[in-house]
Amino acid sequence: MVFLAQLPKEQLVTQLQNGVILMVLGIATVFVFLTLLVFLTKGMSALVRKLAPEKPKAVVSSPAAVSTSAASASEADIAAAIVAAFAKSKE
């Protein structure tokens, strides 16, 4: 990238034209790609359920579970579990 004080107007217009093309191309590609993925994913799922109709194990898990410093978190959980256990055992 070159920092110019100001690009000549002609070049700016050419750039803008290129930008429009890029926008058309880009939005088209993104939609074609993700629309294709919709069908492929549906197909993949259908195939899996047909060929390997195993009991689905995993319910979709919580996004909150996106791990943050997993180790310490789970240790905190364990500690909490201990405390809770104690509270209960004293009842």
Place this chain on the structure above:
Amino acid sequence: MVFLAQLPKEQLVTQLQNGVILMVLGIATVFVFLTLLVFLTKGMSALVRKLAPEKPKAVVSSPAAVSTSAASASEADIAAAIVAAFAKSKE
């Protein structure tokens, strides 16, 4: 650094003079810097206590707590807690 069998005496004397200057400069700078820090730290603390007089939370913690392989240590703690808990619950 160049390893010479022996530097000429003149150069050694010049070096020594430079060393004395360096000592003066160095000790002065260290003292000026840390003395300044004394006042800045005091000022910062005073400002904090004036502007945000929150109940101080943390008592200065033990230097022994300088973490050594934190994860395993805390796991050991948890294990210890479990054992202790059990011992108590059986009483």
Place this chain on the structure above:
Amino acid sequence: MVFLAQLPKEQLVTQLQNGVILMVLGIATVFVFLTLLVFLTKGMSALVRKLAPEKPKAVVSSPAAVSTSAASASEADIAAAIVAAFAKSKE
């Protein structure tokens, strides 16, 4: 390494001769090295038992213990311990 369509036969024969030498050398070296280690290890152990006849602490540990992602495993253990503890405490 150069990938040739085919090396000239002479060179192949020379290579094979070198290979035989390499095999002799290699097997000999491996055996000499490890045989030497047998004696050195025995000597080392004897020396240790003579000079530092401490009560041996460690029974040879299980190869299954070759750690796999140690942290999470041990956390799982702890969790298991808690669960087990609970099960017991409710008896």
Place this chain on the structure above:
Amino acid sequence: MIGSSFNQLWQSTGLYGFMGMVEGFGIGNLIMILVGFVLLYLAIKKGFEPLLLVTIGFGCILSNIPMGYIAGVDPSTGDAGFIKLLFDMGIASGLFPILIFMGVGAMTDFGPLIANPKTLLLGAAAQAGIFVALLGALALSFIPGISFDLFAAGSIGIIGGADGPTAIYVTSRLAPDLLGPIAVAAYSYMALVPIIQPPIMTALTTKQERMIRMQQLRPVSKLEKILFPITVLTTCAILLPSATPLIGSLMFGNLAKECGVVNRLSDTMQNALMNIVTIFLGLSVGSKMEASHFLNLNTLGILVLGMIAFSIGTAAGVLIAKLMNKLDPKHPVNPLIGSAGVSAVPMAARVSSKVGQQSDPQNFLLMHAMGPNVAGVIGSAVAAGVLLAVIPFMAG
């Protein structure tokens, strides 16, 4: 002699540098250091994307210390400072954002997307902001004092992808000098999603639409979760190889997570490796907030365009959801989840959920919003692939 040494020491103080007495340093550095402190404040006090803004802010401060040469080369000794070393190692080479993306993949659950694949379209729509901002950047260049070429415009557009590593990767490839303002804009607006999005979402929807309840998501089997990254990667390899560094590392991380046989690797991608790279990447990106490249009208333009990109992406996501409801009224989609298509995982999905509950407290949209949310990550990477493939060809 001692006098000249004291003089040398005085001339090597930062104060002397801030006063503009040394070539290459000046009051601009002081301003950038204050900007760095503002970033620290936002991160620590306001909780704005702290993992990145603490490191970027500190990197900015360290890099602007006159004669510290922490992000440059000390001219007297020729030694490179440690942030310059980190920058060359991982940003100039493009390695760090790729490794972060690996970790993101290992932390992402594509389950909600697999259960309801048509939400991929919401993730597609929300990329509109990228290209509108790109066009806007080129249009703004007619204003004297603002000057963006195609490379810069593409990098600015990608802010609208609302995805940090993608933005950094694309910018490091197309316009590395703009890394500072672009990364700061991207992460700041990601943090501001709860403020930027709700007004747009409510303006474009009726109360009735906001109360649409969606069918519960079906459970997704382990095998589907394993095959999904492979499907995406294959599609990408066939259609758009220029996106494969990003999509490939994302899907590698995800496969490592879902396949269940390399958990120790997936753990490391998510934790040790990701944290190390985050520290290095943040400091390095911060080092591009040099006064000379930051304190100009272009930066202002970038901040404005970034905001536009986010807003248009949000609007496009919501509107396409409404369109989908028109076309397929039997499987209604709550248009509030459309805004999650910008990515900004998982913040945007939480915003969808929260806005939804303002109209109907019993309507739980979070899981439904995670679909377009992660689709937005894929969509941004695809858009990045187009930019990386076409711009050098157009400009050349």
Place this chain on the structure above:
Amino acid sequence: MIGSSFNQLWQSTGLYGFMGMVEGFGIGNLIMILVGFVLLYLAIKKGFEPLLLVTIGFGCILSNIPMGYIAGVDPSTGDAGFIKLLFDMGIASGLFPILIFMGVGAMTDFGPLIANPKTLLLGAAAQAGIFVALLGALALSFIPGISFDLFAAGSIGIIGGADGPTAIYVTSRLAPDLLGPIAVAAYSYMALVPIIQPPIMTALTTKQERMIRMQQLRPVSKLEKILFPITVLTTCAILLPSATPLIGSLMFGNLAKECGVVNRLSDTMQNALMNIVTIFLGLSVGSKMEASHFLNLNTLGILVLGMIAFSIGTAAGVLIAKLMNKLDPKHPVNPLIGSAGVSAVPMAARVSSKVGQQSDPQNFLLMHAMGPNVAGVIGSAVAAGVLLAVIPFMAG
């Protein structure tokens, strides 16, 4: 203009590349991608050495995507792809296998070997496969279409060492172009040890021999465990310095584990560092599975020779155990533990134990087999040292 841009986009699709329209890419890449998927299948579904085969497989896929330039240099921009960066950083330099070996050392318990040092001889015998395969590679070169020089033959032979990092280290030094097939062969056969070894073991032993019970291993003191790595390193330094990078890093890791005063370092060697390096190493090795270097008769030759090397190593280990029983009948050795001398830790030791229990369910050989098993690691490193010291001299 928009037409030419669409054309440019079409010419940058992977499809266009697979069709062989771009120099350097073609249908071979598609085949290699399928090979990569097969590796993923074997790793995930069959559990074959998943840590390495998942990463190698994914590296193979990413590297063969046409115009992705993930393991190469993009000719239009001059930017190196991220797998190329990783390869240059750690494989070309030899650093990654050394770091893996450090972790292996920190995970290895030499206790069973110290308790029964003569099992070192079993670990020596099992290296016979290395040198027979070396010879075999040179002999195969008489067949048109197969062509191995001494460097290649040494690298192929080391597959018989049944030790991944050693194989990768030696190959990266002697014949880096063969890294792909050799690493795949090494890890695949290590995973196949439970299938390859048992028939050979039963064919070479009588039921009576398989039922031999061994004396319980004596306990080993901590001091012995500390002195053992130092003894091995010293021996290696005096006799075979060319093996010291491998033996030295192995023993450094082991000393860190056993000395008990640097547990945080030994933890890191085994976990964070090892996992990071495994990810990088696997992807890098996979990148050497390029169509042009993989799809030829040489690869077939390597796979056949690797199998031969494993089989001969297994047989040699068993036979030398029988010989030891002839020479020293007072301390009988169950010949089934001889096969564990090929290394493939700890799989081969488990196979010894399992085959033993087929003859006598009360006979627990696992601990006894761990001795030759870890001895095999040392033996392979010694053999590697000979190859590295002598081959460049012979060829030069």
Place this chain on the structure above:
Amino acid sequence: MIGSSFNQLWQSTGLYGFMGMVEGFGIGNLIMILVGFVLLYLAIKKGFEPLLLVTIGFGCILSNIPMGYIAGVDPSTGDAGFIKLLFDMGIASGLFPILIFMGVGAMTDFGPLIANPKTLLLGAAAQAGIFVALLGALALSFIPGISFDLFAAGSIGIIGGADGPTAIYVTSRLAPDLLGPIAVAAYSYMALVPIIQPPIMTALTTKQERMIRMQQLRPVSKLEKILFPITVLTTCAILLPSATPLIGSLMFGNLAKECGVVNRLSDTMQNALMNIVTIFLGLSVGSKMEASHFLNLNTLGILVLGMIAFSIGTAAGVLIAKLMNKLDPKHPVNPLIGSAGVSAVPMAARVSSKVGQQSDPQNFLLMHAMGPNVAGVIGSAVAAGVLLAVIPFMAG
């Protein structure tokens, strides 16, 4: 042919190298290997700074193996050994000590210092040892066979900073050839603090002084702990930019710890990253213990001067504390905490506490000694900044 190969193998044994038959190797290597074993012994058996002395010791051994070329370049192949790679990556570039300092910052609690800021002066006084040793090095150069220039003298002086990463950073910048003896001296004397300091402390204080009880430290708020690293960094940026790489990384780590919003980064700095860098740094530093650079009178001079530096630093800390009591008798300071100003965290603080309890078992000085102890780290970094800024100017 087989004869010449055997001969080649014999000429590539370490024994042949130790005998001085190969250019560049000789009996000196054997001596250095023994020195390496002594370091291992001190680390493992005596518990002297094991994290560093185990790794430095092992690095010394590996680097001195003749024809192992582990810390050099193999002349026959041109391949660099793995310790050379690590050295170039992190010591020649200065990166590793900076990363260690980040971890140190993330492990340090400046609370006791904030509660009693005047203990900063004790940390300043204890740096006197640095400059006296510097002068001593220049004076010793009058002795034939010992020869230190200003660069070397500065590096030797910094041993008195009693702070490993600072010593390594300064030496890598000023006199990299002296890294071996200086790092060994620094870490050895830090381990010997419990032996070196007590006699000096008791000699310079009366029993009455040693029994002084200090007021309990006030609690320090979280906000103060957040603002402290920022205050120090700002002061350093204004006064002494040459110290900002060290002070900056220390304060970055500390801010990451105290701000509470990036705990996963601060965890990684303290653990995974720190351990990885410690392994690499130790091995690399050990590689500078080559016979040719280590076995000479200079090394002896360094060891003597290091001891002098430690002693003078200790004495200066104690004496300035006594002076402070003269000037401000209302807030008495137990002079025993002055010795903690040399840093050597946390060993020196423990020594203060222990010596104090010999006079009054109910007097708990540990917390009070932590103030000067961490102040010493800052003081050493400031002194390092002066050396780095002035010496190249003086010598040039």
